[in-house]
Amino acid sequence: MLSREKILSQQPANQKTDSNQSNLEAAYQRLRGAIIRQEYKPGAIISQVRLANQLGVSRTPLREAMRLLEREGLLVAEHNRRVRIADMSITDMEELYALRLSIEPVALRVSAPLLTSNEYGRLHQLLNEMDILMRREDVDEWEKAHREFHLLLVSHAGNRSVKLISDLSDHAERYRRRFISQGATRWSASADDHKTILSHCEKGDAAAAAVSLAHHYARTSLSLLLAHDPTHEPTTIRSALRMVIGEPAP
Numbered sequence: 001m002l003s004r005e006k007i008l009s010q011q012p013a014n015q016k017t018d019s020n021q022s023n024l025e026a027a028y029q030r031l032r033g034a035i036i037r038q039e040y041k042p043g044a045i046i047s048q049v050r051l052a053n054q055l056g057v058s059r060t061p062l063r064e065a066m067r068l069l070e071r072e073g074l075l076v077a078e079h080n081r082r083v084r085i086a087d088m089s090i091t092d093m094e095e096l097y098a099l100r101l102s103i104e105p106v107a108l109r110v111s112a113p114l115l116t117s118n119e120y121g122r123l124h125q126l127l128n129e130m131d132i133l134m135r136r137e138d139v140d141e142w143e144k145a146h147r148e149f150h151l152l153l154v155s156h157a158g159n160r161s162v163k164l165i166s167d168l169s170d171h172a173e174r175y176r177r178r179f180i181s182q183g184a185t186r187w188s189a190s191a192d193d194h195k196t197i198l199s200h201c202e203k204g205d206a207a208a209a210a211v212s213l214a215h216h217y218a219r220t221s222l223s224l225l226l227a228h229d230p231t232h233e234p235t236t237i238r239s240a241l242r243m244v245i246g247e248p249a250p
Contacts, residue, residue, distance in 0.1 A: 023061035028068055030055055035074045035085055036173050037140070042088045046075075073171070090229050093175045094236050097221035100168050101240035104150075104217070105210035107157035107165060108197075112206035114156035123152055123198055127191075134191060139177060147173075149194065153201070153213075175224055189219065214244040 031051065034040055052062050066083060069075040074086050115123075126149040133142040147169060154165055193216040200209035218241045225232050 023057045024064050027055050027057045027062050027065035031062075031065055032069055032072075032074065032170075035069070036170055038174060038177065040085045042085050042174075045082050045084045048083070072167075088174055090225060090232055093172075093224060094221060094232075094234060096168060096172045096175070097217050098236040098240040100165070100172065101214050101217050101221075101237065101244060103161070103168070104154060104165055105214045105244050107154040107161045108201075108213055109206045109210045110158075110161075111154045111156035112201040112209055113204070115153075115201065119152060119155070120198075120202060123149060126152070127194060127198065130194070131191060134188075143173060143177070153197070176220070190216075193219070211245050214241055 040046060048059060048062060048066070052059050055062065066075055070077055070083070076084050076086050078084065126145050129145045130142055130149070133145060150169060151162065151166060154162060157165075193212065197209050197212045197216065200206070200212055218237060221237050222234055225234050225237075
């Protein structure tokens, strides 16, 4: 995927202004966030003219932002030049969580021993915030705290790993929102998993924390799969979990 900086570097010199870069970044972030939060329905056709008006930017930075989102897999350009929001599917969701299962537990094993006392303090604070937001059923604010919690856990794994994990987390948020909206039981199960993962880290057992994280993602993805297609066989998820935990997956 081309980075935002790469796309800007390919623009003509007279377009390389701070204003253009600011408009591109604003359009990219606002549109990306709206897609992830499902403010636009998956599969919906979007109008560049309407979007430009809504975002308050000109068509040029909007087109470049849409190119980035197309390369990221959140937008799909069709043959007739229409652009639509990427569909959500069982296959895509399973692939996302299989990737997270394969990558994030390894990053946690590397990062956990390097977490500082201040970082552990912040992790506990985030758990408390998530408990409060869970009771309020405030999905948007819960997602912010949830995202920070998971990224802080792996923050010492290296920039490349953290960036990849962050991107996968954002893409998975579209599916995760469906999971946590299924009722109090789902929220509670997620909270228990987070507390278990953090407890293992504090006890110095990074291996157990990694296994707990893998099970956490497996439970989330398998619950989603069961809710949306009980006949689907989650071969990819089971293979990823078996690879991480080194034993037959349930």
